[in-house]
Amino acid sequence: MNDTRRAVLDALADGPVTGPALADRLDVSRAAVWKHVDALREKGFEIESDGDGYRLSGVPDYGGTAVEHGLDVSYGVEYHDAIDSTNDRARDLAADGESDVVVLADEQTHSKGRLDREWTSPSGGVWLSVVVRPEKPPAHVPLVTLAAAVATTRALREAGVDAGIKWPNDVLAADDGGKLAGILTEMEGEADRVNWVVVGVGVNANVDAAALPEQGTSAREKAGDIDRRAFVQRLLEEFAALIDAPDAVLDAWREHALTLGEEVRVETPTGEVVGAAVDVEFPGSLVIETDEGARRVHAGDCEHLRPR
Numbered sequence: 001m002n003d004t005r006r007a008v009l010d011a012l013a014d015g016p017v018t019g020p021a022l023a024d025r026l027d028v029s030r031a032a033v034w035k036h037v038d039a040l041r042e043k044g045f046e047i048e049s050d051g052d053g054y055r056l057s058g059v060p061d062y063g064g065t066a067v068e069h070g071l072d073v074s075y076g077v078e079y080h081d082a083i084d085s086t087n088d089r090a091r092d093l094a095a096d097g098e099s100d101v102v103v104l105a106d107e108q109t110h111s112k113g114r115l116d117r118e119w120t121s122p123s124g125g126v127w128l129s130v131v132v133r134p135e136k137p138p139a140h141v142p143l144v145t146l147a148a149a150v151a152t153t154r155a156l157r158e159a160g161v162d163a164g165i166k167w168p169n170d171v172l173a174a175d176d177g178g179k180l181a182g183i184l185t186e187m188e189g190e191a192d193r194v195n196w197v198v199v200g201v202g203v204n205a206n207v208d209a210a211a212l213p214e215q216g217t218s219a220r221e222k223a224g225d226i227d228r229r230a231f232v233q234r235l236l237e238e239f240a241a242l243i244d245a246p247d248a249v250l251d252a253w254r255e256h257a258l259t260l261g262e263e264v265r266v267e268t269p270t271g272e273v274v275g276a277a278v279d280v281e282f283p284g285s286l287v288i289e290t291d292e293g294a295r296r297v298h299a300g301d302c303e304h305l306r307p308r
């Protein structure tokens with residue numbers, strides 16, 4: 001949303017305000033004000049007008065402008081009813097030099113999961129990718145992913161869904177371990193400096209479990225449909241607050257972890273590690289007590305064996 005449209009929307013939210021007063025305040029023509037009002041109505045914003053002027057009386061349930069309105073962090077949001085993959089679109093935006101933008105879709109037709117797996121993205125979910133340019137070396141990027149997992153978990157919990165995190169970044173239902181959300185982080189950088197990071201978050205929000213793979217569950221199944229606009233706003237605000245706060249990320253990750261205290265098997269690129277998961281350490285390594293002593297794993301697929 002451009003700055004003038006944002007200013008018009010904010011003024012209408014604080015309204016009533018007359019067209020001429022708004023034109024004066026924003027130093028634009030009256031015709032420009034009408035154009036913005038029309039465009040906002042077309043996007044689903046309800047704008048009443050009477051003798052006192054214009055007033056915002058309703059915000060659309062979902063969409064880019066709807067998410068941007070009232071969002072407490074300065075991310076731009078590009079919305080698609082359907083797209084192949086929000087991560088692919090975000091990568092293109094990153095390659096064009098964009099930053100602090102979010103690609104958001106109601107449905108994805110070719111979405112990607114971790115380790116080249118497929119990801120199912122029916123209409124009604126929350127499928128988004130954030131482009132950021134953190135001033136970090138590539139080795140610290142796992143923290144960005146952990147921040148997204150924490151932000152997603154907190155937003156789900158605030159929406160009434162009892163969620164927790166399986167290392168490194170799966171968000172599961174706390175009661176039965178069904179998968180509620182996954183995160184796919186992609187990046188480009190040099191040895192000592194990240195150029196861009198795309199954090200893709202997929203949340204099974206208002207979808208039937210029958211539309212998901214076997215291990216999947218959804219917010220709808222666990223707690224009923226959620227307000228996706230408010231949910232995305234909370235997720236993005238939490239993520240932005242955590243991205244440069246490593247200690248806060250690790251503390252919050254520990255607080256929401258389902259993995260700590262579990263017997264786990266982690267398939268790492270160099271082999272299998274089995275033992276008790278005891279901690280997570282900077283920049284996101286899992287500490288596992290094995291028969292041979294403590295091992296730290298930095299990447300891999302984690303399976304919870306049985307509660308300890």
Ligand code: BTN
Nearest residue numbers: 085087111112113114182200202
């Ligand atoms: C996983 O395998 O658990 C990660 C799944 C990540 C899916 C999200 S949905 C939004 C973004 N776009 C994609 O194509 N993938 C990610």
